[in-house]
Amino acid sequence: MIESLNPLLASAIAAAIPLILAALGELVVERSGVLNLGLEGMMLIGALASFVAVAHGGGLAASVIAAMAAGAMIALVFGFVTLTLQANQVAAGLSLTILGTGISAFLGRQYVGFRAPASFADLPIPGLSELPLLGPSLFSMNLLGYATIALLGGVAWFLYRTRAGLALRCIGESPVVARSLGLPVIPVRYAAVAFGGAMAGLAGCYYAVAQFKMWQEGLTSGNGWIALALVVFATWRPLRVGIGALLFGGVSALGLYLQAINVQVSVFALSSLPYLATIIVLAFISSNQNAIRRNAPASLGKAFHADG
């Protein structure tokens, strides 16, 4: 019985990893007080960049670097528009998604149907991967999976245990106060936005080079929006992002599993299940106003005028 759960858990984790990557990046961005709704677009651009790097024989390291650099670069454009030119963050973020979707579809036309010559393989940890239940799923991930766990811990440590993380959270709470203390509001927000872009790019890389191992238009299939929702669902706490992503991944995997064992439910109902579950949990969490208020960056999405 336990053995039959293995593929379920493994696919839950596989679905969760890119969500964790993208949501962690967005969490840092939002904690600094910037709302970047362009997650989906940055993921697609990162996905394409990593696929192009691999397809031209650059190898896996090059694909990771290309994905993160492309994600960060497009995010910095968003940063310039919203932080320097102080445009509306919601409008700029939505435009970024449309831009990323368009650019990746346009430039990726010639790669459609291509298989990736290299991809991230599972690396079982000897011994640990033999453990019952979690062993075959948690301890035989690919390199990006292990990196995700490390990044999860790293972001939590950065936010809660370092002065820079403290400064970042405070800038998200009140940039006016932060500036009066001499904290560099705009540079920190730029750095956060670039980090968010790099993480979104990495999530895209996971879809292109680890999961699908091929290019197709819109291969992130809306998961950028799920990651965005996860940040709120997790009330801006890194470890809860992990739990939320696993829940979503689990429900997705369950849907596929039920299809595989021929349960008589509409395929469409099953594939909408994870979205439905996320919405229900999100609504449930949001009904606890206190949790939201205690953790939400108070200045989220508001432009900051440096001389105000």
Add this chain to the structure above:
Amino acid sequence: MNESTNGAPLIALHNIRKQYPAVLAVDDVSLSVRAGEIHAVLGENGAGKSTLMKIIYGAVLPDAGRIEWNGSPVTITSPGEARELGIAMVFQHFSLFESINVVENMALALPGKYDLKALAARITEVSQRYGLPLNPWRSVHELSVGERQRVEIVRCLLLSPKLLIMDEPTSVLTPQAVDQLFETLRTLAAEGTAIVYISHKLDEIRRLCHRATVLRGGRFIAEVDPRVETERRLAELMIGREFPETQRHAQAYGPVALEVMALSVPGDGPFGTALDRITLRLHAGQILGIAGISGNGQAELLAALTGELPPDDAQSIWLNGQPVGRMGASARRKLGLVNVPEERLGRGAVPPMSLTQNALLTSYRQGLVYRGLIDNDATTAYADNCIREFDVRCGGNTAAAQSLSGGNLQKYIVGRELRQAPKVMIVAQPTWGVDVAASALIRQQLIDLAARGVAVLVISEDLGEILEVCNQVAVIAGGKLSPVRDVSATNAQEIGTWMSGLFPQDEPAPVVRAA
């Protein structure tokens, strides 16, 4: 103690000038402060005090003029540079982050290794030495206003400043906390720290400061020794004309207009305070003041009384003999209950809308709407009348609410509400951020209003204001209401003690004499 009238200045500003697009904020002002001196900067809103301090603190660059530090010329281009020179500032609006604890707040502003435990030990040591007790590990949102100010001051002291700027530090403190603050400031001055003290509370300046520079309209008016001047003389220097005095009227009360019976509501949000069986009775023609430090249930009480968040029990609030507990704000307005909220921009008025449009928001029942359509002529006339009668200085009825100064907008909002012929008026922080002359006008209006038979409830943190305006006073602390006292039968000391929650709990509600 250092008499501090001799010696070279620590900081000297010469002929400072700062032009903003619309206004000349500081015009040829000079100011010098010596080590060990407590120097007051006096002036109304818009006199240029804040701009001048921002120039010293490096947050604003002057257009012209020189600054000397210890006799040598300096340019201060950022708060960081000011701190390196040894200039620290305690802001009027605290620069603390609510969601983190005291030691984290301080770590952010201090250079050096990020070691919270070592810093906490230093905080405890410094706070004890200056009589400012603090627990470094508490979250800022749990702290009272007085405690927050201690955090600000201790944070400045950790930098061992040579010049400490205090911007309106006592506006939110109890009288006891003010005394304690003054002790700390005197100790610091005796140790050689120069202190610039900004305030418009003249009695405090006379008690504390060695010298005072008076500004008006961005210009230097006078430098005086506040210890030998009268408050009246200082006020006249500040406003440039004779100071109006509040006139009280002898009066009898009418029937009960507003009655609150055992009103309990849960706190609003994680940092809110629950109300615990609030009971009070307000007669027509009476002005009842509710004193207390903000965050002790005032917001919840206001929301319950105005109908913004009606309580569960309809019987807990009575308006002119009718239970209104479950009614919303609009229904209560219809019965003659109007209010002037604390947040003038956002609650009292919509910031980007014109004064005319803002008039419509609450006064639409005054014949401004005809068959569901706005009567523009009537609305404009209504707004113009408010502006004229209450001497609102503004760019006409089309000016956006946010373009008015705090005092002028408050006068406009009070005027708008008064013209609705209310039976009960609830006013929160009527003169918060309003300059001296406008404050006097608003207070006089409240007194005149009561004389016309309106029941007035004033919720204010400014104890001096309550004692000046009200007939009776009660204190709210921790969501509980103290017994009600006649203003003539109590004093600032007793009310100050009550503000920290130490009031007799079981005294039956006093019966107020009726006409």
